[in-house]
Amino acid sequence: MYWNFVAVGYVAVYGGVVAYALWLLARGRRLSSQVPEERRRFLD
Amino acid sequence: MLRDAWLMAVKDLRIEFATRVVTGQILPFGALVLILFGFSISPDLTVVGTDRRSMLAQAAPGLFWVTVLLAALLALGRAFAVESADGNLDALKMAGLDPAGIFLGKVAAVAVQLLLLEVVLGLGAFLLYATPLHDPVMLLTTVILATAGITAAGTLYAALASGLRVRDTLVPLLVLPVLAPVLLAAGLATQAAVFGSADNGWLWTALLGVFALIYLAVGMLAFGLIMEES
């Protein structure tokens, strides 16, 4: 019984982190293709 | 600064007197909310195991303050809708008015309107929910201090969210969580004032006073930053 709750909690946290990270990476890739090289300061 | 505050307050109240938005629209809305609470919590329900008063009467202090908060949101939105129309805040700043004075003036004008709303809605709550009145002095203190807190924090946040777009939906989201302590304290102090319950109502009015002072101070300090070239 306890394990069900544990599973929900862990999936929420680590799943949430992964979803947010993937969204950030996809958005970063899409945006940076539109921004020219000389404006990409703070990216290295 | 106080002279600027006076000018601002008089200006806002003149606009209200000419347009009658608070008395003509917000007040009827508040009364409607009080009636809707009566529909949602049946007046026949009583709490098992306690006194014979209806559940509605027992919940009356909280319901009254929720109603006041909803009405205050509308009044606050109105206070800044008046300004953002044609960059009025810019004009006020150009005119050399002190930002802290503008803030205090706004707070005073909204507070006057809110007090009027609270008197009428309070009478409505007593009539509709059949609540007793144990300690009128405590009730009056609660109402005044809570109004100061609601308008001080509310004006600060309404200014943060002022602008031509999105404002209407953003103000409630920003203001209501901040006012949670006011609802808490005012609800409990009012409970003590009307029922004479065991809880120490004066402690809660003290919390309301502290809250009002904090947000008056923060507002006076922050208003200059918010208004700067916006």
Next chain:
Amino acid sequence: MTATSSKVTRVIGYSALAFTALALLFGLVISGPEVNMRDSVRLLYVHVPSILTAYLCFGITLVGSVIYLRNRSTFWDLVAGSAAEVGTLYLAFALITGAVWGKPTWGTYWEWDPRLTSTAVMFIMYLGYLALRRMELPHEVRSRRAAVLGVVNIINVIVVHYSVQWWRGLHQGRTFGLDPQIRDMQYFSWFLGTVALGLIAAWLIIHRFRVGWLERQLDEIHLEEALVERRGEGV
């Protein structure tokens, strides 16, 4: 590699992965159940780190907001915003894990416990901060208002915290009196969870910052293009 990653984020990212693997191994497999909470104690290895990291993020937001108000740099504005977004996400994790921990422990998902209540209110306050950052206003105006809110929010959090505590305090004692029998292995699992979620937060904040930076650049490019077009029409 992807556009917003760099050497630094790759190092942080891989160590975050390694620590996550360790945290899962120790938290779910190696460490044992606790005497009172049984296996639900494992939720605390993500719950407590989430809250701690969220507080740390809001601290960064506060610092970033104060520095922004002093020097008005895009950098600190974006730092404050990125940390607030990640902090709000972690606060959501803390609320979710707290609820699923509460169900087997207290029997309910929600208790009107002072800490729970003020955390929920704080969560909504930061949602409001993030909403303010999305308002359609000129950059400087929006950043300045966000910075003011970033500072004032901390005052709110303190006021709400104490008034809620007082509220429950006057009414009843603490809602739960569990005396956790946490042992070495459990402390270690909790520590690993903290490091893993902390590193992940750092990775997320840096990437969020870079996405924000790119968004800002793109806005400026569009503005410049619009200006050029205007001038073209004028001639």
